[in-house]
Amino acid sequence: MRHLMSPLDLSVEELDKILDLANDIEKNPQEYAHVCDGKRIATLFYEPSTRTRLSFEAAMMNLGGNVLGFSNADSSSAAKGESVSDTIRMASCYADICAMRHPKEGAPLVASQVSSIPVINAGDGGHQHPTQTLTDLLTIRSLKGRLHNLTIGICGDLKFGRTVHSLIKALVRYDNVRFILISPEELRVPDYIRDDVLTRNNKEFEEVVRLEEALPSLDLLYMTRVQKERFFNEEDYVRMKDFYILDKPKMELAPREMLVLHPLPRVNEISTEVDSDPRAVYFKQVRYGVYVRMALILTLLEVKVC
Amino acid sequence: MLNVGQLYEGFVLDHIKAGKSMTIYHDLQLDTLDCCVAIIKNAKSNKMGRKDIIKVECPIDQLDLNILGFIDHNITVNIIKDATIVAKKDLTLPQKIENVIKCKNPRCITSIEQELKHIFILADPEKEIYRCKYCEEKYSGDHNR
Numbered sequence: 324m325r326h327l328m329s330p331l332d333l334s335v336e337e338l339d340k341i342l343d344l345a346n347d348i349e350k351n352p353q354e355y356a357h358v359c360d361g362k363r364i365a366t367l368f369y370e371p372s373t374r375t376r377l378s379f380e381a382a383m384m385n386l387g388g389n390v391l392g393f394s395n396a397d398s399s400s401a402a403k404g405e406s407v408s409d410t411i412r413m414a415s416c417y418a419d420i421c422a423m424r425h426p427k428e429g430a431p432l433v434a435s436q437v438s439s440i441p442v443i444n445a446g447d448g449g450h451q452h453p454t455q456t457l458t459d460l461l462t463i464r465s466l467k468g469r470l471h472n473l474t475i476g477i478c479g480d481l482k483f484g485r486t487v488h489s490l491i492k493a494l495v496r497y498d499n500v501r502f503i504l505i506s507p508e509e510l511r512v513p514d515y516i517r518d519d520v521l522t523r524n525n526k527e528f529e530e531v532v533r534l535e536e537a538l539p540s541l542d543l544l545y546m547t548r549v550q551k552e553r554f555f556n557e558e559d560y561v562r563m564k565d566f567y568i569l570d571k572p573k574m575e576l577a578p579r580e581m582l583v584l585h586p587l588p589r590v591n592e593i594s595t596e597v598d599s600d601p602r603a604v605y606f607k608q609v610r611y612g613v614y615v616r617m618a619l620i621l622t623l624l625e626v627k628v629c
Numbered sequence: 630m631l632n633v634g635q636l637y638e639g640f641v642l643d644h645i646k647a648g649k650s651m652t653i654y655h656d657l658q659l660d661t662l663d664c665c666v667a668i669i670k671n672a673k674s675n676k677m678g679r680k681d682i683i684k685v686e687c688p689i690d691q692l693d694l695n696i697l698g699f700i701d702h703n704i705t706v707n708i709i710k711d712a713t714i715v716a717k718k719d720l721t722l723p724q725k726i727e728n729v730i731k732c733k734n735p736r737c738i739t740s741i742e743q744e745l746k747h748i749f750i751l752a753d754p755e756k757e758i759y760r761c762k763y764c765e766e767k768y769s770g771d772h773n774r
Binding site for chain 1: 734736738741743752765767
């Protein structure tokens, strides 16, 4: 039995297989409509989520399976003081696979240590968000045709942005990938990403503050939101929240082939006037998220499709 | 001159930094053992000026000394059998340490999950960096606490 805690739990070959399967699901959805009949996914979400939870639920339903779970800690026994370990032991009796989101970093790993069903990390604090990474990789590979030879700008909250950490960890395994990390000084990537991931893998990267400076050289721009829920101090959040706003004049500085991705939800870091730009692919990304989660569920449940 | 009786089977931990013996006593959980333990503080040392020494009389498979490599790899470990030194253990950094240091990241699951062990994994042997197994926070404290 396998779990998914980090994108690095999957080898590049395994990742390719999941992305291939996701692309096949996209082309032939009807062939997968009943492959999980009778199976259930438990979505254990200890903090609010719209996209990720709905995406997992839509993925399981598209495969013919069912869904159970909770969408905030207050409506679960966590409010009564139940441990993560006990909750997953209980959920293992009701479901075949589990997707867990938790504000505390490492909570899904704790669950996986005692679980009798596969556990998928659906986001743990500011740490990891591997299924968003699978979504990002599928989007990039499907729309750019490759995951190598790319200059990728990542902009916004790089300190607490778990999607950023997971994406960098996954992309360092591909050849000739260069990163431009765009953030205010206070929201730069944590040292473990800089030292243990980028430097150790000999990846070229720059840390800059101005988005305008980076835009002309990018193949991809990955925008992120400054997350209010990760700040202990409201004042710091207010100071940071409007630091970057991608708008039409800034898009004019970007190459014609550049793609704009965003894990969503967006607040105001991408102006809505950019939505109609063909380079803005963040809503397509949401659709890819469902396909790749379907592929992941099939892989972890070891469902063979004839 | 202070005399401490001869060991027949057990360990002598020598060249402990002066004043650190009680920390090591607790880290090795010697307080839970039902055996004879001698702690010598501030002994004279040509090499160190002052040093601490711990003598533990117990079967030699009873203690996990790997943690000493994390605390201070300059400590000398003499393994005693039949009242003679039969081996000296080389201390290396352990791959994993459990419940010796605590994760200080308030966002880490170890801050709320009941009875969850605090586990740190050796991430970079050259720089002697340990990271929390759960949140990957770097341990930035003093190894020689």
